[in-house]
Amino acid sequence: MEEAGQASLLHDGFLLLGFALFFVLVFRRLGLGATLGYLVAGAVVGPQVLGLVGDAEQKIGIAELGITLLLFIVGLELSPQRLWRMKREIFGLGLLQVVLCGLAVSGIIFLFTSFTPEAALALGLPLALSSTAQVLPMLQSAGRLRTPFGERAFAILLFQDLSIIPLITVIAAMSRNPLDAGGPPGWLLVLYTAAAIVGLIAAGRFLIRPLFGLIGNLGEREMFVVTALFTVIASAALMEMLGLSTALGAFIAGVMLADSPYRHELEADVEPFRSILLGLFFLSVGMLLDLRAIAEHPFFVAAMAAALIATKVAVIFGIATAFRMPWRSALGLGLLLSQGGEFGFVLFAQAQEALLIEPQAASLFGAIITLSMATTPFLMLATKRVRQVPDAKLATRDGPKADGAQALVVGYGRFGQTVAQMLMAGGIPVTLIDRDVDMIDVASQFGAKVYFGDGTRLDLLRQAGAGEAQLIAFCIDRDQAEPGLVEAVHEAFPQAAIYVRGFDRRSVIALHGSPVNYVMREVLESAVAMGRMALENLGLGQDEIERAEDAFRANDRERLHDQFASGDVRSSREKILTEPRRVGEP
Known part of the structure; x- marks a missing residue:
């Protein structure tokens, strides 16, 4: 039985990596980015098309560690001083984006569908969140993460991650499930969050840094890699135990080590694991794509995905312009963050357990998120000339x-x-x-x-x-x-x-x-x-x-x-x- 499980794991790994390699190379060659290649590869190899690999739910559970590692690496690049300098963007730009986009999308769902107001909120608020796993690699590959544009995009993504706790609280408050009545109230979740952050800061300063110093003196590179992964997983596990965002825990751990002498070594050690697991995450999302739901309601999925993208672009463009961004940069920011995000799947599951939406609705709106994610590379490519400074201005500027x-x-x-x-x-x-x-x-x-x-x-x-x-x-x-x-x-x-x-x-x-x-x-x-x-x-x-x-x-x-x-x-x-x-x- 154990040998059969091993054979299945090797078989699945061979197929997933093979299809991913082919489609990512093709899509990168076409200038459409790796993310879309992973999504298409997952859809093709998954149960909806060829049916060569199954159990996407288990694989996405493992692959979500890739998002956690991504946030840890981003945290390593942001010292506490730099985060403090970005506080206006995080709590100003980020807060406005989540609230206004969430309410606008909820309003569209309520007006043009038969969902109740509670169900519309449970679906619309998660759609305000964008895909950290898609946007950050795009910024990194373009060399724009450390630019003012990249910092504002990251500030919004960071606040979106912080907002997961309030959104879970909102869904729990609207719950129709009697079993949820005994759950922790929202104020207690806030206290849990604050206590966990303080605990992680203290652990980073008084435990993790001395531990890295000890291992560095021993010269054991393998132990350094093990300790780096332990730090990330332990931070994420603590948050998960408290019912909070695992990615937020990893991010805080990264920030606490950002100004340590081990930052570059940690980044180099964790990066390969992050890349592989993030690719597996998008493969799993592609496998979970419910093509039957799209085939049964193609116009609804397409129209809702288009409405989601248009609404988020318009709202983010307006907010960014109010924050005095040039209109081309504001448009680029809106397009970059126009998709739904991976945390939408988590919040839809919460809404389903709270008896606010049916499983079919969760599947349908999951397909809408995936479709919106697939459009981002096309939108960025199609609007490249519009977002750039006009050629007439740059004709003599090499x-x-x-x-x-x-x-x-x-x-x-x-x-x-x-x-x-x-x-x-x-x-x-x-x-x-x-x-x-x-x-x-x-x-x-x-x-x-x-x-x-x-x-x-x-x-x-x-x-x-x-x-x-x-x-x-x-x-x-x-x-x-x-x-x-x-x-x-x-x-x-x-x-x-x-x-x-x-x-x-x-x-x-x-x-x-x-x-x-x-x-x-x-x-x-x-x-x-x-x-x-x-x-x-x-x-x-x-x-x-x-x-x-x-x-x-x-x-x-x-x-x-x-x-x-x-x-x-x-x-x-x-x-x-x-x-x-x-x-x-x-």
């Missing part, structure tokens, strides 16, 4: 090319211009990159060749020749060159020294400990030079001016050292010079 330059300067504003001209004065070939179209036009009038592009994207830097460059200078505004970007650039191009223009003292503190070779506060040296001239004008001698500058710089270094240790810009406030004091005075 993307960067690898031309053998020793240095790349990203950002050609007032700071970048000085850095670039200093390098050129030293005989160093430089490639200039900026995404400000107006500035590129002005620079061309003075004979400077500035390439158009987002210099924070690794794929664009590689295209510009970062793989051979000896220096990459980020001369961009504010805090765009944050620690995560610097670490990713250093990992991708280890031969290149990285110089960063720091906007202010906070920027320098944030970049401390990252693999940056030098950070320059943009106004420091010019302010010191002006201070020297002012002291000279006020009658001080050169020796006194030199001593005053040395005293200021020494005091500034001491303050920075204390601030690096505490991570708080308010440290050593007592050392700020607020009263006239001669050098040598106490």
